[in-house]
Amino acid sequence: MIKLQQLIGLPVVDLHTGKQAGKVKDALFDEHWSMQGIIVDAGKWLHPKDAIVQWDKVTSCGTEAVMIDGMDSVMPREKKAAGRCFQIGQVKLRDMPVVTVQGSQLGRVSDVYFEPIQGTQIVGYELTDGFISDLLEGRKWLRTPEAFDTVKLGEDAIIVPAYCEMQLLPVAPSDSNIGRNER
Structure with a gap:
């Protein structure tokens, strides 16, 4: 990725x-x-x-x-x-809020991941809750749901299914290779 x-x-x-x-x-x-x-x-x-x-x-x-x-x-x-x-x-995709259909904000988009060989669709979002939260808790990573039609990519927010809240993963600052091209 x-x-x-x-x-x-x-x-x-x-x-x-x-x-x-x-x-x-x-x-x-x-x-x-x-x-x-x-x-x-x-x-x-x-x-x-x-x-x-x-x-x-x-x-x-x-x-x-x-x-x-x-x-x-x-x-x-x-x-x-x-x-x-x-x-x-x-x-702009950057800083766009990601919200569940139940109204819980999961964070704001700070980066996106994609697989250049398999296509150009976004495969995941790196989410932030702000600078202080990033320092204390770190950023979160959300894989795009496989049923892509369940994601609403609007002009002011990205709306995802409620189960996405349970799929958030931490992105540790030491994970410098996450998302990098492999050699």
Whole structure:
């Protein structure tokens, strides 16, 4: 599994030429929160410019770089076309509350996990209850329910079945390999 925040800030490199297209700025999702691509900061220091690389053009995600299949994969992004993103879109997944159908808030999304080889659907959420709670208790991890149609991915909250509250697992700060690519 890969944690999305581990990709943010990594250089995006053309597999064929070794040229850097920019750095990963965010991820772009569809209405079902399936990853469609990455948003790349492709501008210079004083001239920021965002671009999009469709996910099927990403050949691999390593710990040091994201490799793409050619510079022609980098397409300009219209500012109003942000849509659903992790942290900069009109609808942001980061800090979105996760609530059960019975009204219990399980936490707020601090990161998401996905399997790049098996598809781009989110497979789990890392949840936080805030800085102090993270220090005292640690963050929690919630696997996406197998019956994905039971999860409502709204604009202001993610609504999950009541049994998800019992499936929360702790994420220890020492678990530095959780979500990392294996070599």
